[in-house]
Amino acid sequence: MSESPNLLSRVPRWMYGAAAAGVGVVCYLAFAVFGIHTLFIDDEANEAVPVFDSGAGASGLPSDAMSGDEVDAMNEAMEDEGTPVEDTAADEMPDMPEIIVEASGSFIDRSHPAVGVAEILGDGTGQRFLRFEDFATDNGPDLNVYLSTAAPDAPAGEFDDDFIDLGDLKGNIGPQNYEIPEGVDLSRYRTVVIWCVRFGVAFGAAELVS
Numbered sequence: 535m536s537e538s539p540n541l542l543s544r545v546p547r548w549m550y551g552a553a554a555a556g557v558g559v560v561c562y563l564a565f566a567v568f569g570i571h572t573l574f575i576d577d578e579a580n581e582a583v584p585v586f587d588s589g590a591g592a593s594g595l596p597s598d599a600m601s602g603d604e605v606d607a608m609n610e611a612m613e614d615e616g617t618p619v620e621d622t623a624a625d626e627m628p629d630m631p632e633i634i635v636e637a638s639g640s641f642i643d644r645s646h647p648a649v650g651v652a653e654i655l656g657d658g659t660g661q662r663f664l665r666f667e668d669f670a671t672d673n674g675p676d677l678n679v680y681l682s683t684a685a686p687d688a689p690a691g692e693f694d695d696d697f698i699d700l701g702d703l704k705g706n707i708g709p710q711n712y713e714i715p716e717g718v719d720l721s722r723y724r725t726v727v728i729w730c731v732r733f734g735v736a737f738g739a740a741e742l743v744s
Contacts, residue, residue, distance in 0.1 A: 576673055579705030590631040590657035631657040639740040642686055646672040648738020652726040664712040671738050676731040677703040679712055681723035686739035693727045693736050
């Protein structure tokens with residue numbers, strides 16, 4: 535009985551090259567265009583509480599400026615030690631601004647899991663920052679941070695109808711800050727959105743509540 539012919543031997547060699555080229559195209563689309571590889575790589579941010587132009591202190595605490603009583607106590611101690619004391623009245627020291635949380639909200643899942651808290655930090659001067667605490671979501675291509683007029687549970691297509699773009703997401707994990715342009719009405723732009731610009735989907739959203 536004759537042997538069965540090798541079917542692979544009948545395949546023209548040019549088809550092997552075409553198949554290899556096809557695999558290459560698929561890999562290029564997955565990694566370079568669609569950014570599939572970013573789903574498996576975390577970008578971790580680790581930013582401290584933002585520094586305000588006013589000098590307001592970090593972590594919601596007053597700045598390092600001393601109170602009048604503290605200044606008097608220090609001056610008395612310096613006099614006891616024979617250290618010259620500059621004659622500056624304590625009541626002439628200006629009140630230093632303090633960082634406060636003006637609004638906050640927790641992230642909810644949209645097209646991807648998202649956890650953490652979004653906070654609006656201000657110091658009473660009009661300068662404000664959006665800060666993420668205990669934040670984590672999936673990584674992805676072209677992720678930006680939006681302030682949107684749409685509710686957190688709105689259809690995805692509404693998030694980019696009326697929005698403020700605060701820039702690229704600095705990391706899919708970790709604390710991070712975004713300065714809010716002066717004059718933005720946060721009673722209108724009340725939702726924080728992690729938005730994938732390339733595919734038009736929201737990874738997560740948080741409603742800012744005062």
